[in-house]
Amino acid sequence: MPEVRSLTRLWRGKAKFASEPGAWARLRRWLQPFLCLYALGCATLALAVPAASAHAGTQLVRSMSFPDRPMRLIVPFPAGGVADAVARMLAERLSARLGVPMEVDNRPGAAGTTAGDVVAKASSDGHTLLFHQANMLIQPGLEPVPYDVVRDFTPVARVATTPLFLVIDARLPMRTPEQWMTAVKSSPGSYSYGYGQPGSPSHLYAEYAVHGIRNGVPLVTAKGEAAVVQEMLAGRVSACFCSFAAVQSHIKSGALRLVGVTGMARSPLAPLVPTLQESGLEGYAAASWFGVMAPAKTPRAIVARLAVELDGVMAEREVRARLQAAGLTPLRDSPEAFATAIRAESIQWQVILRDVAQARQEP
Structure with missing residues (x-):
């Protein structure tokens, strides 16, 4: 195909294209399909750009208003x-x-x-x-x-x-998460967890804390977090996963003790209390x-x-x-x-x- 060879030479800058008889006519015939596609693309773009601009403009106006x-x-x-x-x-x-x-x-x-x-x-x-x-x-x-x-x-x-703190009755001798879990596993019937709302993080964490312990650890349901705290103060519940607000005054009075906290990092509310994760207890990272x-x-x-x-x-x-x-x-x-x-x-x-x-x- 002489046209192709000629165009190849032209692209490489080696053809005297303008001096060849009928060269422009041959070039137009060869490019005709591509020119048609180009024109169609331009027409489509001309229609699409205003539509896209209008959509973006609508979004902008909506956000501004x-x-x-x-x-x-x-x-x-x-x-x-x-x-x-x-x-x-x-x-x-x-x-x-x-x-x-x-x-x-x-x-x-x-x-x-x-x-x-x-x-x-x-x-x-x-x-x-x-x-x-x-x-x-x-x-x-x-x-x-x-x-x-x-x-x-x-x-x-x-x-x-x-953050939910693992809180225990301060009359118990345990002071770390490890000591608490060791005591519970060795004598599960002697201790209990309380929670106030079924399906809450405090409930699930209590269930999770005892799920691998044979013979089970009693779980006590109370009518809300405040009621759980009252059960602990009365000595009827040993521990809970409670918010700091619910137990703060009783921590200060010495009636209850914080031994650990859930989440990935220590809480600024009680920075000296270790996370359960860093104490080697896995599964308490969700906040x-x-x-x-x-x-x-x-x-x-x-x-x-x-x-x-x-x-x-x-x-x-x-x-x-x-x-x-x-x-x-x-x-x-x-x-x-x-x-x-x-x-x-x-x-x-x-x-x-x-x-x-x-x-x-x-x-």
Whole structure:
């Protein structure tokens, strides 16, 4: 094919193309299919770019005008109590920063599933948010729930962690996690764990702590964490996995003793207390937390705006002081870090649930 050979020489700069008779006509015939494809591509791009620009522009306008009406913070706890107080403090601060009212909508019931379902089905425009706790990662392993935590929510930020301490009756001689576990394994019937809410981290950790011990260790259910503490003070319960707020005054009085803490790091609430992990007890790394989530598919720009405002709230000295006074550890978080924690801790809780279930089936 002389045309191809000629064009090859031209591409290499070795042909006197313009001086060859009919060369331009041959070049046009050879390039015609490619020119048609090029023209079609340009036409498609001309249509696509305005559409993409319009979509991006819409997203930008939506984020710039967000919020454009009152917002709701759905809370799975009844009015009153630490969790509700934290939610109302956040709503008040966010309302001031966003420039619109934010209503706290208490939806207790079904172990938090009712509140979660409301937000999972809400419009993904950022005006309906969920304030929840780590229990929502546990509940799907206990019973069917109408949503998928990973698929149906967009993490915004955690605002506080609630480390659970292994607390024992101070009349007992043990002072370390190792001493406590050795005593329990050697005489399981002599000791007991208490918990206040079935399906909570404190309940699962109590079950997990005894799941490999023959003859079993009694587990005592009480009506809330405060009731568990009262049972311990009365000498009817030996230990619990409790929040610092619930036992703080009794630690100071010497009635109860902290021997370990769950999570990956020591708690600033009691920095001298070792983690159970560093004491050689595996399986206690999952944290207990409070955080804010939006419905799935909430635009990134809106999630980013909410995260920035929440970070600003958590940077306030008064907010941090109030959380610490309530026995919580303030946390400045990001959507990405929150999403990573949800994925990792969901796996950890499912492993605990599996091990506990297997232990129950053993003779």
